[in-house]
Amino acid sequence: MxxxxxxxxxxxxxxxxxxxxxxxxxxxxxxxxxxxxxxxxxxxxxxxxxxxxxxxxxxxxxxxxxxxxxxxxxxxxxxxxxxxxxxxxxxxxxxxxxxxxxxxxxxxxxxxxxxxxxxxxxxxxxxxxxxxxxxxxxxxxxxxxxxxxxxxxxxxxxxxxxxxxxxxxxxxxxxxxxxxxxxxxxxxxxxxxxxxxxxxxxxxxxxxxxxxxxxxxxxxxxxxxxxxxxxxxxxxxxxEPADLFVADFIGDANILTGILGEPDGAHARVQIGGLSVRLPHRGVKPGPVKLAVRPDAVVLNETASTAGSVAGTVTKASYLGTQMEYEVETPVGNLFVVQYGSRDPIPTGTRVAISLTPERGVAIIPGA
CATH class of the missing domain: 3.40.50.300 (P-loop containing nucleotide triphosphate hydrolases)
Incomplete structure (x- = not known):
């Protein structure tokens, strides 16, 4: 064999x-x-x-x-x-x-x-x-x-x-x-x-x-x-990582700071700089929270910044065949971003509009 x-x-x-x-x-x-x-x-x-x-x-x-x-x-x-x-x-x-x-x-x-x-x-x-x-x-x-x-x-x-x-x-x-x-x-x-x-x-x-x-x-x-x-x-x-260690150790994650609003059932809205996302609150009380944002949950758009997005600048771009990997400087922190599928790379130095897709992996970290 x-x-x-x-x-x-x-x-x-x-x-x-x-x-x-x-x-x-x-x-x-x-x-x-x-x-x-x-x-x-x-x-x-x-x-x-x-x-x-x-x-x-x-x-x-x-x-x-x-x-x-x-x-x-x-x-x-x-x-x-x-x-x-x-x-x-x-x-x-x-x-x-x-x-x-x-x-x-x-x-x-x-x-x-x-x-x-x-x-x-x-x-x-x-x-x-x-x-x-x-x-x-x-x-x-x-x-x-x-x-x-x-x-x-x-x-x-x-x-x-x-x-x-x-x-x-x-x-x-x-x-x-x-x-x-x-x-x-x-x-x-x-x-x-x-x-x-x-x-x-x-x-x-x-x-x-x-x-x-x-x-x-x-x-x-x-x-x-x-x-x-x-x-x-x-x-x-x-x-659903239980803490910062697990969030950072299991796969790649951008650890960001946000403000959690009042709960609405099992969910609540989180403000991350100019970004706003609705997430399961996981029993965390309103106020400052840490979030794990997976690299493919970050969306980059080369058009001008729009409502619900923040502006950033691509500082590194790497071609890995099945995916592109970027490092992006933003007001909410430096982000590691992965984009799958064939597409033209975004050149370094490009200004981009950044938004989040929560269902791809954005989670509040309890106790952080």
């Missing part, structure tokens, strides 16, 4: 997907708290991403699910069973590491068969199990090659097959695509998502890449400074 082919479809495992639950879990290393009183649930058969910047605690959280790190406080349950004090070998989980951790002196088949062999399966049975999983991920015919003879995408698939071969209750991914180039990363993440859905796997997935998280996840847990900043679906996090 080539790198661009999709994963082959197969009948789901007979083993039922398991939930993962953290109850007030803390992990300390001496005086340093790496994970601080974290609680969440991963529902059976769902792919949940732990997302955040380096040092936020996401990888430590994943390693505690695996049993590679032990919790300092709290409870960890897998499939309703308390595994807090169980070793990694007793947890029925498998992990795909960032480095893939393939044995260079073993063939692809030997790498995948290694787990069943260690657990006591005969060589014949272990290899049969390995061949089944290699077929599932589309690597039939490559079983005799060494890892060094495979592309990065193929090596990543071998690592997934090795994790799947024991049919774990929970599959864990630690930055699995970080060693791949951008185009291959997109293809392989689609393969992982297809595999997770077709086999009804419970997956915990760690990444610092916001686009990757938005693309593959049923649910995202955003972490910051060892705690959970917000949880929700990709759309909820993008359109």
């Amino acid at each position: 080539t790198q661009t082919a999709s994963l082959s479809r197969s009948a789901p495992s007979t083993k039922k997907a398991a939930s993962v639950e953290f109850r007030n879990v803390t992990k300390r290393y001496g005086d340093v708290t790496a994970v601080d009183d974290v609680s969440f649930t991963i529902e059976p058969g769902k792919l949940v991403t732990l997302l955040g910047p380096s040092g936020c605690g996401k990888t430590t959280t994943l390693r505690m699910i695996a049993g590679l790190e032990m919790a300092s406080a709290g409870q960890i349950l897998i499939g309703g069973r308390d595994v807090t004090n169980l070793s990694a070998a007793d947890r029925d989980v498998s992990m795909v590491f960032q480095s893939y951790a393939l044995f260079p002196h073993m063939s692809v088949l030997e790498n995948v068969a290694y787990g069943p062999s260690v657990q006591g399966a005969s060589k014949k049975d272990a290899q049969a199990m390995a061949m089944e999983k290699l077929a599932l991920i589309g690597l039939s015919g490559l079983e005799r090659r060494s890892p060094s003879e495979l592309s990065g995408g193929q090596q990543q698939r071998v690592a997934v097959a090795r994790a799947l071969v024991l049919e774990p209750q929970v599959l864990l991914f630690d930055e699995p695509l970080s060693n791949l180039d951008a185009k291959l990363r997109r293809r392989v993440r689609e393969d992982i998502r297809e595999l997770q859905r077709s086999l009804n796997l419970t997956v915990a997935y760690v990444t610092h890449d916001q686009e990757e998280a938005l693309a593959v996840s049923d649910h995202i847990i955003v972490m910051s400074n060892a705690r959970i900043a917000q949880t929700g679906s990709p759309r909820e996090l993008y359109e």
Whole structure:
């Protein structure tokens, strides 16, 4: 199978997907708290991403699910069973590491068969199990090659097959695509998502890449400074950020200041300099507020400023094939603007009229 082919479809495992639950879990290393009183649930058969910047605690959280790190406080349950004090070998989980951790002196088949062999399966049975999983991920015919003879995408698939071969209750991914180039990363993440859905796997997935998280996840847990900043679906996090950190971290956002008027049902009008937009007030009281304005919610018009717009000046313009990106200097702040579709670029120095399209992504940020 080539790198661009999709994963082959197969009948789901007979083993039922398991939930993962953290109850007030803390992990300390001496005086340093790496994970601080974290609680969440991963529902059976769902792919949940732990997302955040380096040092936020996401990888430590994943390693505690695996049993590679032990919790300092709290409870960890897998499939309703308390595994807090169980070793990694007793947890029925498998992990795909960032480095893939393939044995260079073993063939692809030997790498995948290694787990069943260690657990006591005969060589014949272990290899049969390995061949089944290699077929599932589309690597039939490559079983005799060494890892060094495979592309990065193929090596990543071998690592997934090795994790799947024991049919774990929970599959864990630690930055699995970080060693791949951008185009291959997109293809392989689609393969992982297809595999997770077709086999009804419970997956915990760690990444610092916001686009990757938005693309593959049923649910995202955003972490910051060892705690959970917000949880929700990709759309909820993008359109309804809970605070400034989430608004700025999930996709690009222009953070602007406005004045919120009196509520009218679930909505209220916000004045942003010369701009006025009607938005869900999200329980925020009237007065000064912060707003997250997504780059494609900003509309640029080269005609003269009109009612409901403010004037600005294009200071930078970048052509990215499918889109144009601009930086625009305005009375309400410097804006990052994205325009999709083929159109003539607006030259730098051009005066433009700026308006907002709220339905494309303008949100009041509670507590900001």
